[in-house]
Amino acid sequence: MSVGLTITRTIAAPPERVFAAWTKPEQFAVWFGGAAVEVPPETVSMDVRVGGLWTAEMRVPDGTAIQWHGRYTEVEPPHLLAFTMDDDPATDTVEPVVVTFAPAEGGTEMRLTQPRDDLTTEQLAQTLVGYNEFFDSLDLLLSGRD
Secondary structure (H helix, E strand, O other): OOOOEEEEEEEOOOHHHHHHHHHOHHHHHHHOOOOOOEOOHHHOEEOOOOOOEEEEEEEOOOOOEEEEEEEEEEEEOOOEEEEEOEOOOOOOOOOEEEEEEEEEOOEEEEEEEEOOOOOOHHHHHHHHHHHHHHHHHHHHHHHOOO
């Protein structure tokens, strides 16, 4: 089993814009899921405050819909966003995620930490691939490249 994951990326935009992409439904829908997965904007809701809820639906290429939901646990614009997430609407699983945003040469150093201890090595590898695809889309959105 894994001890969690941390991904650090430099995004070609200032922290305020990167933070907004995580907290504005119309932007989140563009990059969450990467290039191959649709997230219809009307399925994204965000009450970005401590205790507020968020939801989003991913529609994967095979037609499956994944219902994501969670609760914000820390919100410090534009430096920190912490929340829980789960893909089973019938549960209130506490799967913590912490994302920090710091000015860096070339834009923003964004660091995502998810301290999971329940993933196999294969599941961890798949999770890393997924997040990196999401963050490639985020970087494209904010850098203005197509």
